[in-house]
């Protein structure tokens with residue numbers, strides 16, 4: 022323990038002269054679990070009892086001041102004292118209290134600091150109230166105390182965005198009282214305690230400060246959040262709570278608690294916290310640990326959309342890239358796209374112009390594949406034709422140095438076949454990026470049958486360097502994401518064949534939380550991509566019993582256009598905003614007539630239920646056959662690669678809210694129409710029988 026008297030396994034206190042010191046030491050981020058809460062209360066009470074100190078300074082050991090409540094406790098029965106009670110005890114201490122902030126003081130951590138009478142922060146540290154990112158709101162006084170030391174407007178900014186703010190900004194806004202040079206938290210605690218005693222560091226008790234109402238800011242923010250995020254109930258609850266800060270403090274805290282409990286009990290909280298831990302869980306696997314190979318310099322083959330996006334991502338992470346193209350004009354186009362991507366990052370405030378210049382300086386374009394002789398890892402991002410990839414990997418096998426990793430960005434082709442084109446299959450794996458590759462965070466890391474463990478671990482090391490979410494996938498057509506997309510994409514075509522309009526399907530799924538309906542997505546990406554895939558599959562031969570749902574889409578591509586890039590597809594784009602295209606209705610009627618289909622009425626809920634049941638069925642098979650390691654890996658693929666609504670946690674987290682028995686019932690009902698497409702996965706039937714949930718498989 023850092024101090025001589027421990028009041029719990031995570032908190033101790035001691036004295037330096039007339040400054041009392043309370044140290045919180047609860048790795049990894051000093052979250053306010055029960056030991057911290059109990060320890061803080063006992064320490065404050067003991068010091069006031071002993072009455073030997075003129076000031077009490079709270080500091081933390083380790084990498085950061087308290088980074089929040091312990092998220093792992095959510096959903097479990099609450100244990101007293103609550104953090105709200107702890108913060109009240111700190112604030113009501115007769116002896117003045119202060120806190121020393123370093124690292125990232127977040128959520129309940131910053132609320133604890135707001136209970137102290139002065140907040141001193143180290144230069145470069147950050148603070149925030151990110152609870153809304155977890156589907157909740159600040160629940161230990163943040164919505165009531167920050168307006169008192171700063172303003173309602175600033176509290177709305179910080180608490181509704183959930184952003185991490187620099188302490189220097191907080192100083193300007195009154196949230197922080199002093200910013201000091203970085204140093205040992207304990208030393209700073211002693212010095213600042215002495216300043217409180219000397220009166221050179223002023224103290225303020227928020228329960229003695231009234232709030233200036235700002236109803237305009239409240240109303241304006243309420244309107245904004247309801248428009249921007251209609252699915253997230255917690256944002257409005259947060260704004261309402263902040264609006265009650267003009268009440269006396271204890272009444273305001275009570276009101277905050279009521280708003281907090283509405284959110285805590287919502288499925289959104291469960292989904293967003295699953296997303297928080299899931300993002301970390303996917304790389305917390307044995308395959309991602311252990312020895313890795315160097316990542317000093319990377320080669321990228323292909324300067325098209327994907328190759329230039331991948332190159333941009335590596336350059337932004339500070340990794341030099343040698344970009345290979347076969348023609349000068351292709352190479353020039355690639356360099357121009359990369360330059361545009363980097364300029365976009367600067368204009369979006371994602372990087373400084375100096376960093377952009379430095380990144381560009383690390384780009385070495387070349388027409389000679391031989392220039393890849395000294396790179397540590399090559400990412401092939403050329404046309405999705407197996408013959409082309411086999412030829413390239415055959416050459417790389419002779420050009421690249423021993424131990425260099427050879428990766429393909431293929432989105433569905435067999436990585437094992439590619440590996441067999443080389444004498445080094447142990448160096449080969451798939452690194453499937455998602456377009457735009459310098460923006461989308463998902464990276465499917467595809468393990469070949471012979472991929473060496475250190476090569477696979479290096480794939481995860483690269484994901485971390487690129488700040489991507491690396492998910493392990495096994496080889497199959499489409500790996501995890503595209504395989505499941507390929508399945509549920511069919512149910513969308515069946516819905517339109519059987520009676521729904523493309524616009525109704527889009528609107529129903531956007532109401533479920535999808536950022537954009539599938540037909541709008543198709544128009545945006547280009548309908549020709551799906552058209553070519555369907556023709557390829559036709560050549561390979563669809564299963565005889567499979568109901569072909571592509572006739573409508575085929576005729577749209579053949580007669581109308583490929584979406585936005587040709588000015589029309591499912592929608593018309595003359596005015597910019599998408600308008601349903603009447604030509605499509607004529608095609609739909611024509612195909613239904615040819616197939617003798619009498620259109621049925623579907624409610625929006627019918628559409629969501631069929632879509633999600635198909636989605637979950639294939640996702641279950643992907644877990645069942647081991648293509649994905651666990652349900653959480655499938656969830657993260659769709660949160661970080663496909664725009665699945667984050668507050669739903671992902672398709673299999675959402676499946677647990679429906680239950681396996683109901684899902685089996687639905688599939689059996691739908692199977693009466695189409696027994697080939699609607700089949701119950703064995704795993705799902707077993708779950709229905711034994712009551713297990715997907716969450717039980719995520720350990």
Ligand code: T1G
Nearest residue numbers: 049052088089090091092093127128129151159160161301
């Ligand atoms: N509770 C429990 N575990 C946490 C945690 C938390 N609040 N924050 C981080 N961890 C774990 C994380 O799972 C990982 O564990 C390890 O710490 C390192 O985290 C009442 C109710 C602080 C910026 O939302 O944003 O307070 O995988 O890998 O990239 O109003 O963690 O090693 O086993 O992310 O350096 C509000 C969430 C909570 C902050 C550090 N606080 N955490 O990032 O490391 S709600 C938050 C973060 C609340 C009050 C309400 C980040 C970080 P493991 P890491 P990092």
